Amino acid sequence: MTAPIDGDTCEQVAALIRATQALPPDRAIRPEHLLFYDLAFSSMDLLDLLFRIEDHFGVTIAEGSLYGLARGDLPDAQFAEGGMLTPLGRERLMAVLSDTPAAIFPERITTDGLPRFATVGAIARLVDHLRGEGR
Amino acid sequence: MFEWLHTLAIHGDEARAVAEARVPADHPFLADHFPGVPILPGTLQIELCAQVAGPLVEELAAGRDGGERWAFLGMVRSATFHAPIKVPATLAIFATATRAERDSAVVQAVLSQAVDAVDCRVELVMMLRPPEPGWDEAVRVYRARIAALKARARP
Numbered sequence: 001m002t003a004p005i006d007g008d009t010c011e012q013v014a015a016l017i018r019a020t021q022a023l024p025p026d027r028a029i030r031p032e033h034l035l036f037y038d039l040a041f042s043s044m045d046l047l048d049l050l051f052r053i054e055d056h057f058g059v060t061i062a063e064g065s066l067y068g069l070a071r072g073d074l075p076d077a078q079f080a081e082g083g084m085l086t087p088l089g090r091e092r093l094m095a096v097l098s099d100t101p102a103a104i105f106p107e108r109i110t111t112d113g114l115p116r117f118a119t120v121g122a123i124a125r126l127v128d129h130l131r132g133e134g135r
Numbered sequence: 136m137f138e139w140l141h142t143l144a145i146h147g148d149e150a151r152a153v154a155e156a157r158v159p160a161d162h163p164f165l166a167d168h169f170p171g172v173p174i175l176p177g178t179l180q181i182e183l184c185a186q187v188a189g190p191l192v193e194e195l196a197a198g199r200d201g202g203e204r205w206a207f208l209g210m211v212r213s214a215t216f217h218a219p220i221k222v223p224a225t226l227a228i229f230a231t232a233t234r235a236e237r238d239s240a241v242v243q244a245v246l247s248q249a250v251d252a253v254d255c256r257v258e259l260v261m262m263l264r265p266p267e268p269g270w271d272e273a274v275r276v277y278r279a280r281i282a283a284l285k286a287r288a289r290p
Contacts, residue, residue, distance in 0.1 A: 047209070048210060051212065064237075
């Protein structure tokens with residue numbers, strides 16, 4: 001997830017975002033754009049986008065993919081507790097979403113809201129990661 | 136409100152459900168669709184499919200993690216209507232969960248007027264949420280209704 005973004009993947013993800021949000025073709029979508037902050041995504045928009053990505057790229061993005069990537073090999077109890085990320089879990093999430101401005105992350109982050117902090121580039125990297133795994 | 140489902144059988148091990156719906160000809164929803172030629176609107180065909188998809192994915196969720204979940208229609212990914220359904224009508228609805236996760240599930244459903252016919256085909260995304268405070272009575276009534284539908288489906 002920290003690998004450089006594949007420009008072609010990013011362009012394809014941007015096209016899928018335009019389709020999801022019914023944006024005009026000339027609407028600029030950049031890798032650093034935050035889905036929920038810059039592109040006015042709702043949780044249903046995100047689900048719609050993930051389905052489009054699955055259809056387009058032939059990958060499967062299971063619920064909790066970002067959670068799993070951020071947690072890595074950390075024991076679950078050290079990553080999150082009571083539905084909230086631990087301070088260490090928050091650090092891990094910020095490392096995975098390294099192109100998201102640090103100021104966006106609140107001190108307390110609920111585990112079911114992690115995609116809220118993703119950029120277009122992070123989604124493209126997730127796609128490349130899953131394609132690399134052959135999923 | 137309309138309650139047109141008559142029976143409901145859920146086969147959790149196969150992630151599928153089968154239901155029968157009986158649509159009357161004189162329901163107010165149908166009065167203008169169309170005067171003298173009542174045809175079941177596509178939106179209500181989708182609703183019937185969602186009414187089968189909901190209990191199916193709730194049961195799958197309960198079987199997986201034991202938690203109480205409440206399903207509601209989140210997205211219609213696709214819907215095609217292959218023939219007009221004149222009412223009154225008795226319809227069969229076949230639903231299969233192709234994906235079931237903690238917070239969402241994808242269900243493909245077919246609505247048929249006759250054996251081997253496909254009159255409506257949909258792919259629905261059902262969202263799953265824990266019941267919220269204050270929903271107790273709604274949940275109780277809903278669960279009782281589903282239990283009655285299942286009881287009617289038993290041979």
